Amino acid sequence: MAELTAVLASTHHPFYLKATTAPAEERIPQADEWKRKVEAYRETLTAAEPDILVMVGADHFHQFFLDNYPTFMIGKQEKYDATFYNEEREFGIPKYVLDGDVDLSNFMHQGLMDEGFDFSFSHELKIDHSIICPIITVxxxxxxxxxxxxxxxxxxxxxxxxxxxxxxxxxxxxxxAYPSDKKVAAIGTGHLSLELGGPLMFGEHGPDPEFDAQAIEWLSTGNIEAILENVTHESMAGSGNATHGFMDLILMMGIAGPENADYVDQLDLYHTREMYMTWYPNKTDKMAEAAARSAAGVGAVTGPMYAAKAGATA
Known part of the structure; x- marks a missing residue:
């Protein structure tokens, strides 16, 4: 059977590449720290040595709109084109062509149907930055x-x-249950508190720092009970009009299970709080060493001790 070697959950910030590759005189003050943190996070995936990436994201009204927006959808293609023109123009994200794994897509689609999730599917899916951002970073x-x-x-x-x-x-x-000897990593991105186009956008920090601290604590300690008790559509809307992306981070914690994360880091980046989290379902010494090394390099806080420091900028 396949082995799930790592589960990664993070925010996705489309300006990462542009911000960290700009000339030194044009960089934002956090650019170098941001790059160090992302490169440390990348090492947690590299140590897992995956063969396939199951990637969770959301379409930002690029190919789906109010006339046809699937609740859940899986791609079933040999190749996936990315990126959309406005993402190239505004964010400086280059074009990509990603290989698909049709066998795992088909197996997962049937399995999801059997589990009671009536997924839509696409043979003509184009990928946007919710999936390209983690490709760029990890x-x-x-x-x-x-x-x-x-x-x-x-x-x-x-x-x-x-x-x-x-x-x-x-x-x-x-x-x-996938009948293969391949190693699979699951990577998903979403949001903490986030405002897009509204009055809470572009503040000195994310629109709801208290929610951000609680959310990272809940995720990093596998506390699904606290999440389901405290997080509703209404409460997320009160923290910022795009905070519902937090549900994709809940999904990733669901893949990992109600467990302590093996690696956690964050960055207060003026209008958002960025978050990076990794779980190792079958942790090896190599994975543990990679997580510890990455944490030591950037000052991340890992495991259950993180809860006491969730409000601090790592």
Whole structure:
């Protein structure tokens, strides 16, 4: 059977590449620290030595809109084109062509149906920055096949936070049952508190620092009970109009299970708080050493001790 070697959950910031490759005189003050943190996070995936990436994201109204926005969807292609023109123009994200893994896509699609998730599917899916951002940050060679899963975090009515958790648990079950000797890593991105185009946008920090601290603590300690007790569509909307992307992070914790994360880091980046988290379901010494080395290099806080420091900037 396949081995789930790592689960990674993070925010996705489309300006990362542009901000960290600009000439020194044009860089934002946090650029060098941001780059160090991302490169440390990348090492946690490299140590897992995956063969396939199951990638969770959301379409930012690039190919789906209010006339047809699937709740959950899986790609089933040999190749995936990325990036959309406005992402090239505004964010400086280059074009990509990613290999797919049709066999795992088909196996996962059938498994998800069997688990009670009526997924849409696409043979003509184009990938946007919710998946390209983690390719840039944790697998910049873009040398592994992907299975993309898209969720609806934008167009009401939205699935509940529990539905995202349950979907994560189902994905974990299906990966564990996949008849292959390949190693699979699951990578997903979402949001903490976030405002897009509204009055809370572009402040000195994310629109709701208290929610951000709680969210990272809940995720890093596998506290699904606290999440389901405290997080609703209404509460997320109160923390910022795009905070519903947090549900994709709940999904990733669902894949990992209610466990302490092996690696956690964060960065207060003026209008957002960036977060980077890794779980190792079958942790080896090499993985543990990579997580410890990365943490020591950037000052990340790992494991259960993180909860006491969740409000601090790592």
């Amino acid at each position: 697998r910049p060679d873009a040398d592994l096949p992907v299975v993309p899963i898209y969720t609806n975090i934008f167009a009401p009515p939205l699935p509940s936070p529990k539905r995202f958790w349950d979907l994560g648990r189902a994905i974990r079950k299906i990966i564990d």
